[in-house]
Amino acid sequence: MNEKQHEAIGPQALLQAWMKASSEFFDSMTQAGKAPENPQVKASNGSKPRVVETWESTAKAMKAYSALMAEPGAMESLAKGIDSLPEVMIKLIQPAWNGFFHLQLEWMRRAGRIGETTAAYKFENLDQDAFKAFTDLYEKEFRQFLNIPRLGLMRAYQERMSQAADRFNIFQTTMAEFVSLLYLPVEKSVKVVQEKIASLADEGKLPETSKDVYNLWLKVLEGHYMTLFKSPEYTSTLGKTIDALSEFITARQQILQDILQFFPIPTQTDMDELYKEIYLLKKRVKQLEKQDKMNKLRTDTPN
């Protein structure tokens, strides 16, 4: 048996027979749609109901398709198409794959840049400088994604959400830095007290009670805090933290405004405008009352 003969009785032949059978099936379905009309189903203007019309046109389309596919040449071309499918898929997938690899490369380069930034700081300051490194990293590598311009009807709302997320991230890092700064004196004072106790132990003058040790530690801790609180590092971190908190609160407030405007509830901006008006009105009334009182006093006072 040669190849053609094999094809004649192979899958193609089966498929052809299948398509012929389905064409006959849809033909009979079309005929079924033309069954004696049910007066109750008929539309009021005498034309066929929409459901029946839809069914008939679908069945006709399927019958035409099946008839087409039943032709011998159609099967061959289908088979050729299926053969070429892998090639087509590869052509489709390749650009996506290349894009993914490109992204991965970019991420690895970014990771490399992280290593560069932390390497620039000295090891002994790594704890504190880790916050600076993370903030730099966030600002250079991740923040830009939140600043991508938004499109469409809801773009303003989306931008405000991104801004709030951005402010939140910055607040988190500055707050973490601030808290870690506050913890530094605790760490250092414990070290100092340990060294002091060790030297006292050498001299044979260990504190007699735990209270003495506590008092010693507290005094050292207090001293360390006083030194920290006057330092420029602390005042600048404090300033940054307060600024970051203020910015985050403003951004969060914006989002809450956006949500509240869809409800029948006055927003904070609405109330602030009212409060300002009330304040100015009250001030004016009090001024006028005072003036009136002064005028009355002048009129009542005999010359």
Place this chain on the structure above:
Amino acid sequence: MTQPKIPVDLLLSALAEDVEKAHTRAQKAADVLLEPLNTEIASTPYEVVYAEDRVKLKHYKPVADARFKTPLLVVYALINRETMLDLQPGRSVVEIFLKAGMELYMVDWGYPTRKDRYLTIDDHVNGYMDNMVEFLREKHNVPKINLMGICMGGTFSVIYAALHPNKIKNLITTVTPTNFDTDQGLLHIWMRYTDVDRVVDSFGNIPGDIMNFGFLLLNPARLMIDKYVGFLEHMDNKDFVENFVRMEKWIFDSPDVPGETFRQFVKDLYQKNLLIKSELEIGGKRVELKHITMPVLNFYGHFDHLVPPGACELLTTKVGTADAENICLDTGHIGIYVSSKSQKEFAPKIVKWLKQRDD
């Protein structure tokens, strides 16, 4: 046998003793904490004689025959509450003044809400304070009254006295910051680096909780650790627990500060230090310290970390009266009112000083 450098046995026995003491104390403390405690503050009776918006004027009921012709108006700060002057029987400046026969009035600034965010220093000084002074002048039929200010209330009192010297007979300032160009206090350093516009624009009013946290940060070792260690050591003592809880009630009772007042206070005072230079403008008028021509008594605390001596002592050199006196007590910002030592020095001195200038 030589003595070991680290007498482990002694350390262990001391530790065991401490643990036993702590256990006994904890048992007694449970009894103390579970029984009724008298932690009421500001129990001296008063009536509200004037009210305007959130602000009230309290008149304390006299307990002795009136021995002063001139009533005294006490102006507390916007931070924390005036109840500190009447913390408990035996530690009450109000009690001492009343027993001395004073007609005593005190401003209750109330609890600002968001609608108060636009109130400025002018509204507080030339608005509320002036209205209360007028009320008292009319009520007692006197041309002038005595004015006593505490902390920020003292700053307001100084401003008022400079703008309305014709209405004030004697001025007393206590722990009052008037000179902000000093590095003695941490607040003075920190406020210089605060972007107050950003803070006020985002918060509106400055939350009392944030103010509290800021004050705790001034000395976290003492205020957040040692204070409570002390409590644990004495919590089996009912009197101690009651006094401690009263102080806790007061110290964490912090109203919000109106935003615009805070903005101006930080910018014009902390950052530009305009008051002591007589360059401050309130309600469009220049606050000239030389216009303070009535007698001035200026108290401050040597160990005050909030309003250090450097922030207070210059005032008496800038006023326009020769009868100006500085008194520095060996105490802190709050101790000046509540410590038992100060009770014998502070309030009696004021009574004596006012009596000498009452005619």
